[in-house]
Amino acid sequence: MEDGLPVCDAVSTKIKNYIGGQLVEPNNDRWLDNYEPATGQVYSQVPDSDASDIDAAVAAATEAFQGWSQLPGGQRAGHLHRVANQIDQHFDELVKLESRDNGKPESLCRAVDIPRSSINLRFFAGLIEGYASESHAMPDAINYTLRQPLGAVGCISPWNLPLYLFTWKIAPALAAGNCVVAKPSEVTPMSAFRFSELCIAAGLPPGVLNIVHGSGTETGNAIVEHPGIKAISFTGGTKTGRTIAAKIAPTFKKYALELGGKNPNIIFADCDYEQMMETTLRSSFANQGQICLCGSRVIVERKIYDRFRKDFVERTKMLKVGDPTESDTNLGAIVSKPHYEKIMSCIELAREEGGTILCGGHSAQINGRCAEGYFIQPTVIEGLPSSCRTNQEEIFGPVVTLQPFDTVDEAIDLANDTEYGLSSSVWTSNIKRGHEVAHRIESGVVWINCWLVRDLRTPFGGMKQSGVGREGGLEALRFWTEPKNVCVKYL
Ligand code: NDP
Numbered sequence: 001m002e003d004g005l006p007v008c009d010a011v012s013t014k015i016k017n018y019i020g021g022q023l024v025e026p027n028n029d030r031w032l033d034n035y036e037p038a039t040g041q042v043y044s045q046v047p048d049s050d051a052s053d054i055d056a057a058v059a060a061a062t063e064a065f066q067g068w069s070q071l072p073g074g075q076r077a078g079h080l081h082r083v084a085n086q087i088d089q090h091f092d093e094l095v096k097l098e099s100r101d102n103g104k105p106e107s108l109c110r111a112v113d114i115p116r117s118s119i120n121l122r123f124f125a126g127l128i129e130g131y132a133s134e135s136h137a138m139p140d141a142i143n144y145t146l147r148q149p150l151g152a153v154g155c156i157s158p159w160n161l162p163l164y165l166f167t168w169k170i171a172p173a174l175a176a177g178n179c180v181v182a183k184p185s186e187v188t189p190m191s192a193f194r195f196s197e198l199c200i201a202a203g204l205p206p207g208v209l210n211i212v213h214g215s216g217t218e219t220g221n222a223i224v225e226h227p228g229i230k231a232i233s234f235t236g237g238t239k240t241g242r243t244i245a246a247k248i249a250p251t252f253k254k255y256a257l258e259l260g261g262k263n264p265n266i267i268f269a270d271c272d273y274e275q276m277m278e279t280t281l282r283s284s285f286a287n288q289g290q291i292c293l294c295g296s297r298v299i300v301e302r303k304i305y306d307r308f309r310k311d312f313v314e315r316t317k318m319l320k321v322g323d324p325t326e327s328d329t330n331l332g333a334i335v336s337k338p339h340y341e342k343i344m345s346c347i348e349l350a351r352e353e354g355g356t357i358l359c360g361g362h363s364a365q366i367n368g369r370c371a372e373g374y375f376i377q378p379t380v381i382e383g384l385p386s387s388c389r390t391n392q393e394e395i396f397g398p399v400v401t402l403q404p405f406d407t408v409d410e411a412i413d414l415a416n417d418t419e420y421g422l423s424s425s426v427w428t429s430n431i432k433r434g435h436e437v438a439h440r441i442e443s444g445v446v447w448i449n450c451w452l453v454r455d456l457r458t459p460f461g462g463m464k465q466s467g468v469g470r471e472g473g474l475e476a477l478r479f480w481t482e483p484k485n486v487c488v489k490y491l
Pocket residue numbers: 156157158159160165183184185186187214215216217219220221224235236237238240241243244258259260261291292394396422461462466467
């Protein structure tokens with residue numbers, strides 16, 4: 001026991017829903033198996049919740065909203081800081097738990113996932129304390145804009161950065177005064193479950209946050225369709241986003257969708273070569289390539305194409321695919337067997353389309369406890385046209401393609417030649433050209449001479465088929481509130 005609460009017992013944990021401040025089993029007593037990707041073994045059970053559990057969660061959130069929305073922002077911020085303190089106090093445990101549930105290296109959880117989860121809460125706690133709305137003065141009247149919370153709202157998050165993206169959604173929603181019904185991915189439910197225990201330990205008022213586990217098609221859909229839910233924030237695949245948008249459209253609920261990507265990484269010959277190479281390895285293969293911001297199409301100026309290909313392939317071959325618990329592992333396991341099979345079929349498709357596999361292209365056999373796990377060698381492919389499926393469809397795994405270009409126009413044409421528009425990277429020492437490409441490229445986020453450098457105040461999201469709306473900073477607080485203009489005539 002820690003904090004008087006049960007600690008997740010890895011082998012036989014039955015994950016529980018968190019509704020109205022209580023940890024409860026699903027009403028229907030149905031459960032799904034939760035796998036450890038590195039071993040391929042079932043190690044816990046996830047509630048397979050249905051609409052009745054969502055009804056209970058929405059009722060709890062609606063009731064809690066009266067009190068929570070009336071608290072001064074500073075008091076809500078205090079609650080978020082206390083939950084963040086719990087994350088910090090249980091840091092090592094959360095690192096191990098997230099790595100085990102997702103398959104990603106513990107080192108990545110330690111450097112990125114868990115610290116960022118706590119930072120998300122603290123960032124929006126700070127932002128709400130300083131949040132002010134607008135006023136517009138007229139000669140004889142003044143307008144002021146109230147930004148009021150919406151009520152009970154829904155947050156649906158994916159498996160690739162489980163606690164990181166979960167907190168990224170719920171923190172601004174709660175800070176703005178809403179009460180939340182959240183569903184983590186059924187594939188990686190464990191850190192959200194532990195988070196619910198930490199919320200109890202932190203004294204978060206009952207019903208302010210409710211976490212309901214289950215499948216997307218039943219539990220997630222029940223959140224989307226519930227009439228008591230006033231807005232939906234969703235991060236996941238473009239196909240799922242389209243289904244959700246179609247369901248929401250006739251109800252006029254607010255929605256924000258953070259969807260898939262097929263991000264270009266444009267490399268000019270005049271770049272800082274070593275910095276580019278080191279970062280390109282990360283942007284290609286971090287988290288086994290399962291970050292929506294990973295650069296999966298590496299577009300290289302022909303002048304340095306041969307040198308780049310040789311060095312990149314050499315360095316990729318040196319990456320260690322292995323047990324996520326080992327400190328020198330660069331790539332851990334793919335998140336699930338179905339996703340592993342999907343990535344392998346994409347590699348097969350690349351072969352059929354005529355691509356040359358420069359390295360990888362097959363699974364990685366890890367001996368010992370990970371012998372049954374889902375591991376794939378980082379894979380580099382060349383020789384494919386921009387129009388082929390391999391260069392058009394999101395793979396979301398450790399697979400990148402190389403394409404050469406000769407001119408800036410050609411680089412931009414290649415970069416923009418997909419239905420996606422999430423993020424891009426540009427490598428050049430020519431500042432004018434860097435800005436030019438940033439202006440002409442179709443993506444919501446552009447990095448010049450870097451990747452994944454994040455300032456949480458900036459707007460985050462995609463254009464085209466990569467999403468609708470923006471998260472981050474004031475954009476998030478605006479999404480989670482309804483503006484109401486009040487006009488007072490004083491003459
Ligand atoms: P999915 O779209 O399959 O699922 C995302 C979430 O939605 C999960 O919680 C899922 O539940 C749930 N869900 C699935 N179907 C429905 C439905 N019909 N109604 C409501 N909820 C539903 O995505 P993945 O989990 O596979 O995540 C990977 C995708 O997420 C990639 O495409 C990636 O690019 C994208 N992504 C985008 C980011 C961005 O910021 N733009 C960031 C991170 C990832 P369950 O898993 O239980 O089925």
